Amino acid sequence: MSPKDFIGLHAHHVWRATLLTALLTACLYPLDLLRGRDVDAPWWPPLTASFIGLVIVAFVLLVHWRRPQSVLLGSVLFIVxxxxxxxxxxxxxxYHILDPDLPPFQSQKLAILTIAVLAPERWVGLLCIAGYTLLPIVQMSSFTAAERARIDASEPLVLVVYGLVGAALLLYRWRGLATERELVRAQAEVAEARRTARLLLAVRDLSNTPLQVLTLGVAAARGRNPGLEELLDRLDRALDRLRALQRPLKAYEADLEWRPGDESLDAEAVLATAEAHARARRSDAK
Structure with missing residues (x-):
């Protein structure tokens, strides 16, 4: 897997997280109207937030899937x-705090845990978690004394604990993702090394017969044309260099993981596969 493949995989994760979060907002947030109906909470804020989520979903499905957009834009839409x-x-x-049956700031607490699981990037997740943790505390300071009396005095501390737990879960998740990416990178490098080793062994096998023919030809010419000793000595030294180039390939042959059916290496097939792979990579680069 090339660095370009890793960038594409990261972009896929970012846009998938943005799409899933926007879907949850568009489909589930209108249910917030049910929580506020007993206290005459306005209907338009939840529906507006749901509409924003729906617009983001439409953008991802209609624009990004046809023409992939940047990772930064995906992260910005997640924040929006x-x-x-x-x-x-x-x-x-x-309005919600007027209902004694509604625990305060439940949507913010749920959002913190959701972000810890779905955040497309670490900085995006930490920024959103900070918003869901601090803004309710700021809002509480703007409430009247009667409104604050309806909220438990420990609620700011509870929000901070939720924020810290969410941040810890997010960082732990990203550490696991980083480890997984490194493992995939290492596996890709091993696979690439094995392909290179098979290619070199195929070149060695294809060159054996020409080397043998040249060796026999030099030996035959040496017996028939004694006057060509100097030229034939040069050919012998050149053949020795070519044989010396083949000796390090024995280490590759020992390290290769041989599977059933690999007893006889089809050198020409290996070269054809390598050429097709190289053409595919050049076309992807364009």
Whole structure:
């Protein structure tokens, strides 16, 4: 797997996370209307946040899938989706605390855990988690004394704990992803080395017969044309160099993982496969 393949894989992860988060917002956030119906919370903030998620979903499906966009744009859209959610939570938050049956800031806490699982990039996840942790605390400071009395005094600490747990889960997840990427990279390098070894062994096998023919020809010419000793000595030295180039290939042959059917290496098939692989990589680069 080339560096370009890793970049493509990273972009795929970013846009997949953005699409999934926007889908959750578009499909599930309208249910927030059910929580606020007993306290006459405005209906438009949840629907606006849901509409933003729907627009992002449409962009990913209609634009990105046809013409892939940058990783940065995918991360920005992930943030835009959560800005819509935060704005909606800010507007309806003062209404929700009027209902004694509703635990405060539940949507923010759920969002923190969701981001820890789905954040497309580390900095994006930490930024969004910080927003869901700090903005409710700032909002509480703007409440009236009667509104604050409806909220447990430990709620800011609870939000901070949720934020720290979410950040820890996010960092742990990204550490695992980094380890997985390094493992995939190492496996790709091993596979590439094995392909190169098979190619070199194929070249060696194809060159054996010409070397043998040349060796026999030099020996025959030496017996028939004594006057060509100097020229034939040069040919012998050139053949010795070619044989010396083949000796290091024995190490590759010993390190190769031989599978059933590899007892007789089809050198021409290996060369044809390598040429096709090289053409495919050149076309991908274009």
């Amino acid at each position: 989706n959560h800005v819509g959610l935060l704005t909606s939570a800010w507007i309806v938050g003062s």
